[in-house]
Amino acid sequence: MGKVILILSDALRYDVAKENMGFLGHLVESNLATLYKIKGELPSMSRPMYETIHTGVPVSEHGIVANSISRLSVMPNLFRSVAEAGKVTAAAAYFWVSELYNRAPYNRVDDKETDDEFLAIQHGRFYTEDDYPDIELFAAAAHLVRKYSPDYLLVHPMGMDYHGETYGADSKEYRNHAIRQDMRLAPFIQEWMERGYNILVTGDHGINKDGAHGGTTPEQRDVPLFCIQPTVKGRGDTGQVVSHLQIAPTILKLLNIPIPETMKQKPLSFD
Ligand SMILES: [Zn+2]
Numbered sequence: 001m002g003k004v005i006l007i008l009s010d011a012l013r014y015d016v017a018k019e020n021m022g023f024l025g026h027l028v029e030s031n032l033a034t035l036y037k038i039k040g041e042l043p044s045m046s047r048p049m050y051e052t053i054h055t056g057v058p059v060s061e062h063g064i065v066a067n068s069i070s071r072l073s074v075m076p077n078l079f080r081s082v083a084e085a086g087k088v089t090a091a092a093a094y095f096w097v098s099e100l101y102n103r104a105p106y107n108r109v110d111d112k113e114t115d116d117e118f119l120a121i122q123h124g125r126f127y128t129e130d131d132y133p134d135i136e137l138f139a140a141a142a143h144l145v146r147k148y149s150p151d152y153l154l155v156h157p158m159g160m161d162y163h164g165e166t167y168g169a170d171s172k173e174y175r176n177h178a179i180r181q182d183m184r185l186a187p188f189i190q191e192w193m194e195r196g197y198n199i200l201v202t203g204d205h206g207i208n209k210d211g212a213h214g215g216t217t218p219e220q221r222d223v224p225l226f227c228i229q230p231t232v233k234g235r236g237d238t239g240q241v242v243s244h245l246q247i248a249p250t251i252l253k254l255l256n257i258p259i260p261e262t263m264k265q266k267p268l269s270f271d
Contacts, residue, residue, distance in 0.1 A: 002196060002197070002229070002230070002231070002254055002255070003150070003151045003152070003153075003196065003197050003198065003255070004142075004147070004152050004197065004198045004199075004200065004251050004254050004255055005145075005152075005153045005155060005192055005197050005198070005199045005200070006152070006153070006154050006200045006202070006247070006251065007154065007155045007156075007157075007185065007199065007200065007201040007202070008050075008051075008053065008093075008155070008156045008202060008203070008204060009156075009157055009159075009160050009202070009203050009237055010046060010094070010153060010156065010157065010158045010159075010160055010179065010203075010204055010225065011098040011160045011161035011164045011165075011204070011205060011206065011213065012160045012178070012181075012202070012203030012206075012223055013160075013164075013169060013203065013204060013206040013207060013219065013223065014037050014038070014103060014203075014206065014218075014222040014223050014224045014229065015131060015176050015222070015229075016169070016174065016175055017203070017223075017226075017265040018176035018224060018237075019033070019104060020132065020175055020176075020179045021059050021178055021179070021181070021182035021184065022179070022183075023182050023185070023186035023189070024182055024185075024189075024201060024226050025167070025169065026046050027189075027224065027228060027234065028236055028237050029236065030234075031233055031234045031235065031236050032228065032233075032234050033227060033228045033234040033236075033270055034070045034226070034227045034234045034235040034236065034238060035224060035225070035226050035227075035236070035237045035238060036077070036224070036225040036227070036238055036240050036241070036242045036268070037171055037222060037224065037225070037239070037240070037242070038202060038203075038222065038223045038224070038225050038241070038242055038243065038244055039066075039201075039221060039222060039243070040204075040205050040220075040221035040222060040223055040243050040244055041058055041059070041221075041243070041244040041245065041264075042059070042139035042216060042221065043059065043065070043066075043215075044205035044206065044213045044214055044215060044216070044220040044221045045066065045067055045093075045213065045214050046096065046161070046204055046205065047064055047066070047067045047069065047096050047100070047207065048064050048065055048067070049244065050064075050097055050100060050204060051064040051073055051075070051077075051100055051242055052064075052244050052245065053204065053247050053248065054073070054077040054078045054079065054100070054101070054248060055073065055075040055076065055077045055262065055263070056245050056246070056247070056248035056249055056262070056263035056264070056265060057245065057263070057264075058073060058245065059103070061075070061119065061122055061262075062074075063149055064100070066246060067096075069220075070096075070099050070104050070106075071099070071100060071104050072100060072101070072102075072103075072250055073100045075262060076226035076233045076260035076262050077100075077101065077120070077248070078152060078248050078252070078264070079091075079101045079121050079152070080120045080246070081122050081252055081257055081258075082151055082152040082252075083119075083122065083256060085249035085255070085257045085258075087151035087152065087157070087255065087257070088123070088148055088149065088150045088151050088152075089120065089121050089123070089150060089151070089152050089153075090120060090121065090122065090123035090124070090141075090144045090145075090148055090150035090152070090153045090154070091121045091124050091125070091126075091153065091154040091155075091156065091195060092124075092125045092126075092137050092138075092140040092141035092143065092144060092153075092154070092155055092156065093124070093126060093127075093154050093155075093156035094104065094126065094127060094128075094156055094158055094211045095108070095127065096175060097112070097121070097124075097126070097156060098114070098121065098124055098126045100110050101119075101120040101121050102114060102119045102120060102121050102124060103147075106126070110127070110130055111124070111126060111157050112126050112127075112229065113125055113126075114126075117163045121149050121154075121216065122148075122150075123144050123147075123150060125140040125141070125264075127158075127229040128237065128256075129164050129191065129248075130158050131158075131162065132158060132161045133159070134157040134158075134180075134181055134184060135184050137155070137156070137157050138155065138157065138184055138185065138188055140206050141153060141155040141188070143190065144190050145186040145191075145192060145197075147159050148194075149218065150193045151255060152158070152251065152255065157181065158159045159180075159181055160174070160178065160181065160203070160207075161207070163208065164207035164211055164213075165212075166211065167211065168208075168209045168210060168211040169206070169207045169208055169209050169211065169219065170209040174207070175211075181233055185201075189228070190221065191223045193228060196230050196231075197225075197230065197242075198206050198227075198228065198229050198250055198254050199207070199226075200225065200228075200250075200251070201224065201225070201226040201228075202224060202225045202244075202247065203222055203223030203224065204223070205220060205221060205223065206218070206221055206222055206223055207217050207219065207220065208220050211230045211245075215253065221229055225242060225247070226261065227268070227270065229254075229270055234271050235270075242268060243264040243265055245263075245264075246265045246266065246267060248263050249266065249267040250267040250268045251263060252267070253267040
């Protein structure tokens with residue numbers, strides 16, 4: 001079965017992604033990708049959604065209800081399930097991801113570059129600054145692919161969140177960053193498609209014109225889900241609304257790994 005790369009673009013809004021990310025748009029209109037709309041889980045905050053996306057359960061079940069909760073995940077999650085299946089896990093991501101699945105609290109010296117087969121994230125490259133350039137993050141992720149061929153890789157850029165929080169979402173800076181992020185991802189997505197990866201692109205939450213998120217408006221919670229599969233024809237822009245809770249079981253299904261009972265939502269079907 002295939003391998004999976006999840007590109008989790010922090011604060012990537014559905015409408016802004018659809019209107020400004022032209023390479024992904026090309027894949028959608030060429031039926032090389034399938035586009036869904038995710039009505040995001042609540043609260044539309046980062047750390048709670050990292051855990052929701054990786055466990056397939058809502059915050060009231062996994063307990064990471066706020067950004068301030070710094071501890072390891074206690075739920076079955078993607079990294080643990082993939083590692084326990086004897087497969088290779090990797091992440092290029094913000095340090096909160098390391099705190100959820102590898103070690104908490106984060107130590108910026110010892111945890112920044114991690115290669116340890118006994119950890120849930122076996123190959124980790126982490127950062128702590130919100131203005132860490134996306135292109136550096138993408139290069140680190142691409143290196144992990146070339147060096148370790150991970151079965152599951154999380155790619156987690158912070159650029160959309162940084163520009164949205166600094167300038168507000170109704171700004172040329174936020175919208176232009178979506179164009180730039182798509183442009184910078186395009187060569188990597190092409191390489192990873194050629195290597196046979198299934199690639200999912202989504203966001204943890206949106207962001208509003210005040211540069212805030214956490215609430216319930218469509219601006220704060222609606223994110224895209226682009227699904228690219230090397231062996232299956234895409235269905236284009238489906239207009240279908242799906243859930244953040246479906247991402248984890250979908251990825252395990254693509255990897256042919258049993259889905260834990262805690263993940264109750266159905267995986268997406270691409271047939
Ligand atoms: Zn976030």
